[in-house]
Amino acid sequence: MAEPELLLDSNIRLWVVLPIVFITFLVGVIRHYVSILLQSDKKLTLEQVSDSQVLIRSRILRENGKYIPKQSFLMRKFYFNNQEDGFFKNTKRKVVPPSPMTDPSMLTDMMKGNVTNVLPMILIGGWINWTFSGFVTTKVPFPLTLRFKPMLQQGIELLSLDASWVSSASWYFLNVFGLRSMYSLILGQDNGADQSRIMQEQMSGAAMAMPADTNKAFKAEWEALELTDHQWALENIEEELMSRELDLDGMFSKELPTGIF
């Protein structure tokens, strides 16, 4: 069945589509700067810093241990994993799960996160819905089922209208997620306007539960390190090296080429 092509008034483009884009973008930029102002300093304890570095070292040992001699690798593996006094076996950290009730700073952080992100989104979404209601804004390029109609066509009471035609509120939400890459371009990585990243963090924040589980991290590293074997990368280095002549191009030139360090 051929879909009837609707021709929209070009005024819609001028006065609805573009303003919503601008509004979303500006609100995002404002959110970014507000989040910078409201940022609280996270003070890390010495132990946390130290532990995170130890975990990194163990990971490096697993990944790049093949570049050091076998004896040295085994010595370090023994230091970490030894049954009696290995670091991972023996070190137990006091685990305080930072639930929002007990940790006041977590509570204020959560509140700040909500205020700067969720609240404006709801407010502006509602305002746009109220202002720009009653007409169709745009068409999404893929077909949607009828289930989406009440969600995407708020304020348009047409039963026969294709679900692909959406209202301005959906255009707003489309923008919120779509402008993410624009924000990275303009505000740099890690910006406070990145809505989806923040939502992801909030969702996985419950799962990660912060470095309180250093013990679990240690256990995971212990297991991973146990499984690692030493495959010395330099076993046949001489044969590999001498299979061809050295490339002496540009050897004594004034400009030192910056090699890969």
Added chain:
Amino acid sequence: TSVQTDWRVNVLIIVLTEMRDKLRKWREDNHRNSEQIVDVGEELINEHASKLGDDIWIIYEQVMIAALDCSRDDLAWTCLQELKRQFPGSQRVKRLAGMRLEALEKYEDASKQYDSILQDDPTNTAARKRKISILKAQGKSAEAIRELNEYLEQFVGDQEAWHELSELYINEHDYGKAAFCLEELMMTNPHNHLYCEQYAEVKYTQGGLENLELSRKYFAQALKLNNRNMRALFGLYMSASHIAASPKVNATVKKANVKYATWATNQINRAYQVSYARCLL
């Protein structure tokens, strides 16, 4: 005349941006050409401070450290005062004040300064490392080594510290421990040919058949990572010939090492030819 002044202003702006870019490049590459920095920086600060905007603060820091290197306490003091005025109570500025005291050899006062930083923020690595440098400057290498070891126990990831420790151990002729430090560096920077070469040299100095074999392997690795490393090439030649000349090796090993040494000699000859060709050009 307005055209003339416009032209002069344009030249001034070009010169300014050039100087500022030079300083920034030196800062990013961590160059220690202190005299040049003092020359360029002093002129920038004295003549054109207003036109630099917010860059001026980091330039103050850079110039101050360079001035301490060149014993220009007057310049260092000026920079420090400006920074103190703009950032009162900053730990970064406190560290700079401590460095100035170090340069004046007032080690007790400098140490107190760093202790006060550490009281506020026990995770501040810069202050701890400065305290170790004081010990090194006073010639107390055993204490410096001990403090550095303690520091590294807490901050295992600090590569600068590992390198410093390896240097200290080499000075004390404790090659085994120096090798350990260099191994850490090789693991975190597997593509850096200089660490491989340094490790090989330490192993070579330690001596003994096993260490010589290891040193030969790591000279080869350094060469593989950078074909133009002449020092590694010579090292490869020397370690291979040493092993070949040792009475304890069997015939196969001897033959293999003679082959390696010969290959190294050929490459060295080629390198000399390249350098002659360049001289003739």
